[in-house]
Amino acid sequence: MNRKLKRSLWCWLALSPLVVAVLFPFAVMFFTSFKPANEVFVYPARWLPQHWRWENYVDMWQAANFGVALRNSIVISFLSTALALAVSLPAAYALARFPFRGRGAYRQFLLVTQMLSPILLVVGLFRLAAMIPYGDGNLVDSKLGVIVSYAAFNIAFAVWMLSSYFQTVPRDLEESAWLEGSSRTGAVFRVFLPLAIPAVVVTAIFTFISAWNEFAVVYTLIRSPENKTLTVQVTDMVAGKYTVEWELVMAATLAATLPVSVVFAWLQRYMVKGLALGAVK
Secondary structure, three states: OOOHHHHHHHHHHHHHHHHHHHHHHHHHHHHHHHOHHHHHOOOOOOOOOOOOHHHHHHHHHHOOHHOOOOOOOOHHHHHHHHHHHHHHHHHHHHHHHHOOHHHHHHHHHHHHHOHHHHHHHHHHHHHHHHHHHEOOEOOOOOOHHHHHHHHHHHHHHHHHHHHHHHHHHHHHHHHHHHHHHOOHHHHHHHHHHOOOOOHHHHHHHHHHHHHHOOOOHHHOOOEEEEHHHHHHOOOOOOOOOOOHOOOOOHHHHHHHHHHHHHHHOOOOOHHHHHHHHHOOO
């Protein structure tokens, strides 16, 4: 056994408790989601279901209105991420490239805003949404209100992240493009942004996950079932119920984690590049 393989085995052995701790809740969700109702609470507890009930996912899809909630979560998360990046990219570029008075204080202000939880602002946010006209009513119980709210909460984080990454991109590359006759805007789109794609993807991943998992804002603003997201629909399967069908709750919870896991696994190569880029500073 060579030295490299031995070192890898020791590393995996050291990491095995952490791997078990991380995967244990997912294993519980997976096996519980396939159990019949009479096997969920049995004594002594059984790890594997005796009768695999695949129909739980069909029942969950109907009971939780899962298809509508999944669509709402995808639309709200993607649009709020796109809106946050559209505002954050020019702000982060200006913060990284143009010196101005108070820039350090502004960066500290962005960091301080991350110490405030959205749940502290939901009452004021609800009153603000109720005062803004939209369609035949206001922004309460509308996906637009949730999208704008999520984007607003994530802009400060996105600007902070992107500005740190943007400072690592050499200015000489843009200056070379200027000498070739390119405008500042052209240099940004043709030279700067392609080099910053890993950083943009990392920020987009964190912003998307934050919007996907958020609960307090959407629970406050959304009322109608056709506008609810997955976090609210899964909670409604438990809250206020005399009898909770835990096999359906576990099926819904497991299915709700899959889209984020797929996106994370698909974009992880950019995430590694982005984190490495931010470390070289």
